[in-house]
Amino acid sequence: MTKAGIQQADTGCNDSNGKPQDVTELAKAFAQLQQENQELQARYTALFHLNQLSQECDQLINFYPQVHRTIASLMTAENLYIVLYDQTFDTLEFVYYVDEKDERPEGVIDFKEFEGSFTNLVIESKQPLLVTPSLEKQLRDNYKTKSFGSRGTDWLGVPLLHNDEVIGVIAVQSYSESIRYTEPDLHMLTFAAQHVVSAMVRLQDQQRLQNAVNSRTKELMAQIREREKSELLQESLYRISELTNEIELDINEFYANVHNIVGQLINATNFFIAKYDKENEMLNFSYYVDEKSENLADEFKPRKLANGYSELVLRSKQSLLLSYQEMLALYQQGKTAKPQDSTHSWLGVPLIYSGQLLGVMVIQSYSEKVSYNQQDADLLNFVSNHVSAAIKRRELAEFERQSHELLEQQVKLRTLALEEEISQRKQAEKLLKHTAAHDSLTGLPNRTVFIDLLNHAIACKKRKPAFEFAVLFLDLDRFKVVNDSLGHHAGDMLLKIIAAELQSMVRDKDTVARLGGDEFVVLIEDLESKEEAFDIAKRITEFLQQPFTIENQLVFTGTSIGILFSDDRYDNADLMLRDADTAMYHAKDSGKGRYEVFDASMHRKVQNALSLEADIREAIEWQEFQPYFQPILRLDNQGLKGFEALARWQSTKRGFVFPNDFIPLAEETDLIQAIDLQIIEKSCQQIKQWQEAFNDSAIYVSCNLFCKHFFSPSLPDDIAKILQNTGLKPESLRIELTERALLENTDIVLANMQALKLMGVKILLDDFGTGYSSLSYLHRFPIDVLKIDRSFINNVHEHDNHQAIIKTIIDLATNLHMATVGEGIENLADAELLQQMDCNYGQGYYFAKPMSASDCASYLKAKLG
Structure with missing residues (x-):
């Protein structure tokens, strides 16, 4: 500045006496300048602190509170939150939240749930936003926003930008008129946000790297543990194999060592090995350790194969893993004995060598802390192969040892007394010949x-x-x-x-x-x-x-x-x-x-049976078997309920063949099964026609099935196919079986009966009272109706003992919620007596004889009008 300028300036600053015009204003300007310098210094210090945080903090969870404290040192920020935005999944997550009125929103939140919020506006605009009460009203009036949380005075939020993409928002809020935010606050928070972003990105990258390192470390540790487990398993199998060669080792010590080796792989506190004696159907416990049994000798004494869980393993030749609840379910199904209340988990595997079933190896737990899983089952099953081989090799070695000792003894005996050896050899040959013959x-x-x-x-x-x-x-x-x-x-x-x-x-x-x-x-x-x-x-x-x-x-x-x-x-x-x-x-x-x-007539009878069998086979192929229908009526009002279908044979070669002349041979040769299915299908077709002709869908047909049908797993599919082909509803079909079917292969019989019941077909027990008539299968099998055998019905009004039997059967059926049908009713007195004893239904010559389909149609017309 020139001297003239300086003089001019001096002239402008002095009054006529040469004194300053306004010292106060200069003091204020100086104070304001000093305050601004202090604020700049505070901002510098805060930003420096943020930079330090980005280097010193090792976790985001520790970083956010310090960011809050740093910002609070620059401006009033009692209420502050940081929310992260995931653009890929369009979600929000409030990673830090301090508010004097509202609770922190938990978890990952759909971005659309915050549509209309100030946070939403900042993210979508990528611009800072200072919302005063007047601006808030304007935004709400223009339907730009809607209320979220408690209403405040001022709201200030800035975007967290990384590579020009919004990754979140940092916001502060005031609930008091005394605390208001200004544009400088907005600029300061915007500037601070960039430093926050840099630190966040670094820490996120560091955390992702740490997570990747941790994940890889876990993988490596798992591989190490798996390798150690494999090495332990290999060592265990080697030790089991080595036991085979220790011939001098006592057999009990041998099994104890096997137990010890297995126990290093799986918790085997309670352990036993039982050998299977196939010839005598026995189970012999070779080794056992059990913490709960008070008398081990009685608990593990040899036993006949029964309904134990070990027997299930032997029969299936497969591993069996059971919880207490599964063991109890097997007991309730009648498949096994009742489990001990203390048993928590049970695992058994078969011991098999070259296809030969040697026995079973079992571990069990009485503690809820020890529960076996499928991995344990697979491991024990794998180990069992080596245990089986070791046991078998030891048996062979023991046999070889004994044979060698016997051979040495025989050599000594031969040396001492040749005549005795010859005598023994002859005795052995004699025994072998006797055994072979x-x-x-x-x-x-x-x-x-x-x-x-x-x-x-x-x-x-x-x-x-x-x-x-x-x-x-x-x-x-x-x-x-x-x-x-x-x-x-x-x-x-x-x-x-x-x-x-x-x-x-x-x-x-x-x-x-x-x-x-x-x-x-x-x-x-x-x-x-x-x-x-x-x-x-x-x-x-x-x-x-x-x-x-x-x-x-x-x-x-x-x-x-x-x-x-x-x-x-x-x-x-x-x-x-x-x-x-x-x-x-x-x-x-x-x-x-x-x-x-x-005599020769017997031979002719055999030849006739062979001829009859051939004709039956042709008759099945030519569809010669036809159903005859005998009505089944209510005894209280003689209303028609349905029909029993009976097989009749009109042979093109033999003419009409009576059932007693062909059914026994058909049953003996199993041809009855094909006849039964043929009769059922034709009966279903006929009943379907009558239901439509007489507009009565309640008419049903009851068909007999030979017991071997129920031994076949295809029975439900066979019946379902017939019903589908004929269009008859399952509710219109009844299946009759005799007690003989319930005495063999009970598992498959029960499964078939349950499948038919589930389909909607009712089950009738035919000829009840003439067989074993066991109450156990009445409870166990899903039977709907008992058919009282005709041997009790015939002239029952003249036989007091038969009346007592029939009354007992009816009362039993009533208590079991089963209906009853009396077969072979031939006179009014028997019908009335059965009705008085509460028998539900009846059939027999008194009502009608079995009829052909055409005769039965006339009967239906007369009966149903």
């Missing part, structure tokens, strides 16, 4: 020996025509009942007793042999008269009519005997056995407990 259970000669002896007798007859002999073919009656009710062990005991008695009844020169099962044969040689054979047959028949005591229980059986005398027409033993067998079946068909002599 005799039945292992009874000790009787077997089929092979008997065939040789019979062929020898035939040859003698050829050389000496005067030589006479006879063959007695025996089959025990009701032997299957003994096996089913008392078990195979009782059946074996009965066979042994009978075999011994049969030998005592014949002469020394005669031969008793067992062919197999419950079949025996007797060769009576050098007969002087046929009466000798009849006498032996009579004594055998009378003996077997007496009861036997098996395991403290009386057992009744009997026998049917076929007698065949020698004849020049026989050239070989097989033909003679065939005809003797035919005579035996003739005796069985004639009433059992008797004997019959073979």
Whole structure:
């Protein structure tokens, strides 16, 4: 500035006396300048602190509160929040939130939920926003915003920008008129936000890197643990294999070492190994440790195979993993015994070597802290293969050791006494010959020996025509009942007793042999008269009519005997056995407990049966079997309910064939199953037509099924296909089965019955009262109706004992919510008596005989109008 300028300036600043015009204004200007310098210094310090935070903070959760404190040092910021925006998923997350009135919104929130908020405006505009009360009213009047949370005075928010994209918002809010925000506050918060973004991005990248490192570390640790587990498993398997070679190791120590090795892989505090004795159907516990059992010897003593969980493993030959609830469910289904209340988890695996079932290995837990899973099951199953191999190799090694010791002993014995060795060898050969020629259970000669002896007798007859002999073919009656009710062990005991008695009844020169099962044969040689054979047959028949005591229980059986005398027409033993067998079946068909002599008529009967079987097969193919319908009526008002469909055969070759002439053979040859399905399909077609013709959908048909249908898993599909083809509703079909079906293969029978019930088909139990009539299957099986057998119904008004039986059956059915049908009602007195005893339905000749479809249509027309 020039001197003149300076003078001019001085002149302008001084009054006439040369003093300053306004010292106060200069002081104020200086104070304002000093305040601005202090504010700049504070902002610099705050921003410097933010930069430091970006370097010093290691986690975002620690970073946000310090950002709040730093901003609060620059402006009033009692209420502040930081919200992150994810553009990809269009979501918001309030990562930091301090507010004196409102609670922090939790979790990840859909961005649309905050539509109309100030935060929404900042994100969409990418611009800072200072909302005063007047601006708020203007925005609300223009429908730009709507209320979120408590209403405040001023709201100030700025976007967090990274690479020109909004990644969030930082906002402060005032609820007091004394605290108002200005444009400088807006600029300061905007400037600070950029430093916050830089720190956030760095910390987010660092956190993502740390997460990736942590994830990779977990993977590596898992791989290390898996490698260590694999090494432990490999070491365990090696140790199990090594045990096999320690022949001197006591067997109990061997199993204890196996237990210890398994215990290093899985919690096996409670552990046992049971070996399976297939020949005797026994389970022998070779090793056991159990923390809950008070008397281990009783708990783990050898037992017959029963309904234990170990038996489930043996039968399925698969691993079985069960919780207590699953064990209890199996018990409630009747499949197993009741589990111990203390059992929490149970795991069993089969021990199998080269396809041979050796036994079962089991671990179980009584603590809720130890629950086995499928990984444990897979591991134990894998280990079991090596344990099985070790056990088998040890058995073989032990056998080899024993064999070696025996061989050494034999060498010594041979050295000391050659004669004794020769004697023993002859004894062994004799024993081997006896074993090869005799039945292992009874000790009787077997089929092979008997065939040789019979062929020898035939040859003698050829050389000496005067030589006479006879063959007695025996089959025990009701032997299957003994096996089913008392078990195979009782059946074996009965066979042994009978075999011994049969030998005592014949002469020394005669031969008793067992062919197999419950079949025996007797060769009576050098007969002087046929009466000798009849006498032996009579004594055998009378003996077997007496009861036997098996395991403290009386057992009744009997026998049917076929007698065949020698004849020049026989050239070989097989033909003679065939005809003797035919005579035996003739005796069985004639009433059992008797004997019959073979004659040519029996052979013709067999030939006729073969011819009849061939015709039945053709009749099935030609659809010759037709249903006849017998009405089933309500006994209280004789209203028609439905029909029972009965199979009838109008043969193109034989004419009308009565059911008793073809059904027994059809059942014996299993052809009855095809006949049953044919009758059901035709019956369903006919009932569907009648329902439509008479406008009565309540008419149903009841069809009989042979028991073997229920042994087939395809039964529900077969019935469903018939119903679909005929269009008949399942509710219009009833299926009848006899008690015999409930005594075998109960699991598949129950499954089939339940499937039919689920379909809507009702189940009827036919001929009730004549079989075993066990209450257990009435409770277990889903039966809807009991059909009282006609043997009780016929002239029941004259038989008090039959009335008592029928009343008991009706009361039983009522209590079990089952209906009852009386079969074979032939007079008014029986019908009225059954109705008085609350029997629901009836059928029989008194109401109507079985009718053809055409006759039945007339009956329906008369009955239904």
